[in-house]
Amino acid sequence: MSTTPKMVSRELKPVLGAFSLWGIAVGLVISGEYFGWSYGWASAGTLGFLVATLFVALMYTTFIFSFTELSTSIPHAGGPFAYARRAFGPTGGFIAGFATLVEFVFAPPAISLAIGAYLGLQFPSLDPKMAALGAYVIFITLNALGVGIAAMFELVVTVLAVAELLVFAGVVAPGWSLANFTANGWAGSSEFTLGTWAGIFASIPFAIWFFLAIEGAAMAAEEAKEPRRTIPIAYITGILTLVALAFLVMVMAGGVGDWTKLSNINDPLPQAMKMVVGESSGWLHMLIWIGLFGLVASFHGIILGYSRQMFALARAGYLPAYFAKVHPRFKTPVRALVGGGVVGVIAVFSDQWITFGGQPLTANIVTMAVLGALVMYIVSMASLFKLRQTEPQLERPYRAPFYPLFPGIALVCGVVCLAAVVYFNAMITVLFLVLMALAYLYFYLTSGQRDAAPLDAMLGTVE
Numbered sequence: 001m002s003t004t005p006k007m008v009s010r011e012l013k014p015v016l017g018a019f020s021l022w023g024i025a026v027g028l029v030i031s032g033e034y035f036g037w038s039y040g041w042a043s044a045g046t047l048g049f050l051v052a053t054l055f056v057a058l059m060y061t062t063f064i065f066s067f068t069e070l071s072t073s074i075p076h077a078g079g080p081f082a083y084a085r086r087a088f089g090p091t092g093g094f095i096a097g098f099a100t101l102v103e104f105v106f107a108p109p110a111i112s113l114a115i116g117a118y119l120g121l122q123f124p125s126l127d128p129k130m131a132a133l134g135a136y137v138i139f140i141t142l143n144a145l146g147v148g149i150a151a152m153f154e155l156v157v158t159v160l161a162v163a164e165l166l167v168f169a170g171v172v173a174p175g176w177s178l179a180n181f182t183a184n185g186w187a188g189s190s191e192f193t194l195g196t197w198a199g200i201f202a203s204i205p206f207a208i209w210f211f212l213a214i215e216g217a218a219m220a221a222e223e224a225k226e227p228r229r230t231i232p233i234a235y236i237t238g239i240l241t242l243v244a245l246a247f248l249v250m251v252m253a254g255g256v257g258d259w260t261k262l263s264n265i266n267d268p269l270p271q272a273m274k275m276v277v278g279e280s281s282g283w284l285h286m287l288i289w290i291g292l293f294g295l296v297a298s299f300h301g302i303i304l305g306y307s308r309q310m311f312a313l314a315r316a317g318y319l320p321a322y323f324a325k326v327h328p329r330f331k332t333p334v335r336a337l338v339g340g341g342v343v344g345v346i347a348v349f350s351d352q353w354i355t356f357g358g359q360p361l362t363a364n365i366v367t368m369a370v371l372g373a374l375v376m377y378i379v380s381m382a383s384l385f386k387l388r389q390t391e392p393q394l395e396r397p398y399r400a401p402f403y404p405l406f407p408g409i410a411l412v413c414g415v416v417c418l419a420a421v422v423y424f425n426a427m428i429t430v431l432f433l434v435l436m437a438l439a440y441l442y443f444y445l446t447s448g449q450r451d452a453a454p455l456d457a458m459l460g461t462v463e
Contacts, residue, residue: 021234036114099379
C-alpha cells in the first residue's frame with residue numbers, strides 16, 4: 001500500500017506587523033546595552049574596547065543587511081537552520097541548527113542572572129539564582145499564552161528600555177569627562193602598544209554581546225504578516241537603533257568616574273549612575289526598576305527565539321517530534337519553551353560544579369552563546385553565497401545591497417571574531433565542541449526521524 005508524503009503544516013499564527021517585529025529584533029538584544037559588555041573593559045580598556053566594538057558593529061551591520069535577504073526569501077521558523085539546510089543539505093542544517101540553539105539557549109541564563117543582580121540592589125537578601133529561576137517560570141508562561149500577547153509585551157518593554165537608556169545618558173552627562181573615559185584606556189595603559197591588540201581581541205565576545213541575537217527575529221517569520229515587507233523594515237531600523245545605543249551607553253558609562261570599577265560586574269549602568277547622583281537618588285532607583293525592562297525584553301524575546309528554533313528542528317526531524325507539538329488553543333510551541341528553559345536553569349546553577357579560567361559565570365555563559373552565534377553567522381553568509389549560485393531563480397523580495405561586498409565583509413569579520421574567541425577561550429571552545437560532537441552523534445543515529453518528518457518545501461530537496 002503506497003502512502004502520500006505528508007506536507008508540513010504551518011501551525012504558527014501570522015499576527016506580527018513591522019513595529020512588533022522591530023520590538024522583537026531590538027528587544028532580543030537590548031539587555032546587551034545594560035550588562036555583559038563591560039567585561040570587555042577588563043581586558044581591552046575603554047579605548048581598546050571602543051576599537052573592538054567598531055569592528056563588531058561593522059560585522060553586524062553588513063551581516064543584517066545581507067541576512068535579511070535570506071529571511072525574506074525563506075520565511076521559516078527555523079531561521080538560519082532553514083537557510084543552511086536548503087543550501088548545504090542535512091549536515092549543513094545540523095551545524096546551523098546546533099549553533100543557533102547554543103546561542104539562544106545559553107543567552108537567557110546570563111540575562112536571568114543579570115536580572116537577579118539588578119533585583120539584588122533593591123533586595124540584598126535575594127539569591128540571584130532563585131530570581132533567575134523565577135524569571136524563567138514567569139516568561140515561559142507569558143510566551144506560552146500566545147505570540148500576539150508576547151509580542152505586545154515585548155514591544156512595550158523594549159520602548160521603555162530604549163527610553164531608559166536615553167534617560168541614563170542624560171542624567172550622567174553632567175558628570176562625564178573625556179579624561180575619565182580615556183584614562184589608561186588602552187588595556188590598562190595610557191599608550192597603545194602591540195600588547196594592546198591581545199586585549200582588544202580578548203574583548204570581542206563582549207562587544208558582540210551589544211548586538212547578539214538580533215537575527216532571532218527571523219524565527220518569528222512564520223508568525224509575521226507579509227514577512228517579505230515587514231522583516232526588512234524591522235531588521236534595518238533595528239540594527240541602526242542598536243548601533244547608536246551601544247556607542248551612547250558605552251561612552252557615557254566610561255566617562256563618569258573610574259571605569260575599572262564597572263568592568264567585572266553585572267549592573268554597570270546603576271553603578272555608573274551612582275558615581276554621579278549618589279546612592280539615594282530617585283534617578284538611581286528609577287534606573288534599576290526601569291532598567292529591568294531592558295533585561296526582561298531580551299530574556300522574553302530570546303525565549304521566543306529558542307522555542308521556535310527547537311520547534312522547527314523537531315518538525316524537521318533533527319530533535320524528537322515531542323518538541324514539534326503546538327498548543328491547540330494558544331498556537332505556541334509550549335514543549336519547546338519548557339525544554340529550553342530546563343537547559344537554561346541547569347546552566348544558571350552549573351557554577352557549583354564547573355568553572356572556567358577564573359571568569360564570572362555570566363562571562364562564561366556569554367562566551368558560549370557568542371561561539372554559537374559566530375558559527376551560525378559564518379554558515380548563514382556561506383548559505384547566502386551558495387543559494388545565489390544554486391538557486392538564482394529563488395524569489396528574493398529583498399536583495400543584499402552591495403553584493404558580494406556586504407556579505408563578504410560579514411563573513412570575513414565573523415571568521416576573525418571566531419578565531420579570536422577560540423584563541424582566548426580554549427576551555428569553553430572545548431566544551432562547545434564536545435556538545436557539538438554529542439549532538440552530531442544523535443543526528444547520525446536518528447536519520448529515520450528526518451525521513452519520517454513532513455516534507456517542507458522551504459527546506460529544499462538537497463540530500
